[in-house]
Amino acid sequence: LDSPQDTNVKLLKICQVLDKEISYYNWTGFYFKNGDKDELALGPYVGAVTDHVIIPYGKGICGQVAISGETFVVPDVHAQDNYLSCSIDTKAEIVVPIFKDGENIGQIDIDSHSIDPFTKEDEELLNWLCDEVAKIL
Template sequence: MNLQDLKPKIKSIVTQDDCTIDQRLLKICETLEANISYYNWVGFYFKNGDKDELKLGPYVGAPTDHTIIPFGKGICGQVAISNQNFVVPDVTAQDNYIACSITVKAEIVIPIFINGENIGQIDIDSNTPDPFTEADERFLEFVCKEVASLLK
């Protein structure tokens, strides 16, 4: 499915007032994973209170031991500090990569901002080498803006 075609689905999920926030976040993960063939693990990490760490939120994909990630550690921890998108075409080329599965070849992490503050991120692992394009970045920025509107 075309990334643009998913935008109305994401908007629809965000506005489902009969679901909890976590249920809506999980539905977003499920929608992305089901409709984009190279999105093999899709999840959210959020700042854990006042601690300099991220806590795993709703996700779909293989179970992970990485439920808490210190700021600066791994791709997600780096995004928590840099406030920048991070696209990793080849995870084996990254020194500060936290391996979740030997099948993961690439990763993309996009921060979520509320009032200019980085409050979390969407993290996507792919079992396909170098699958992420600028279109993925723009689409996931859209998803993160929708998630931010849900969390405000």
């Protein structure tokens, strides 16, 4: 069984590969449920340092996905009321939940500096990836 450190190294590598291979992925990271609290804690990521290390359930795009358990594609972040800004460069965002044993335990969050860059292919890739990630958690 992997130690938490091994798992975090793998998660960071996933972020690095996505960041390198997909030009419009400009902040790529994981958030996970913080113990038994109704909040998310920042996990491994690649991109600008973010103030959003802890996100209460319901707050921002990430906090909404923590409750809904559904992928949230935001073509234009400026059109969102319940949005937590990480960087002024961010124009779009996609958040895909991670389910383990039927429970919504975290998510991958990707910000883009392009407007409306995310396609069905991104959703499919990230859904597949989240299923794979669940297996190593």
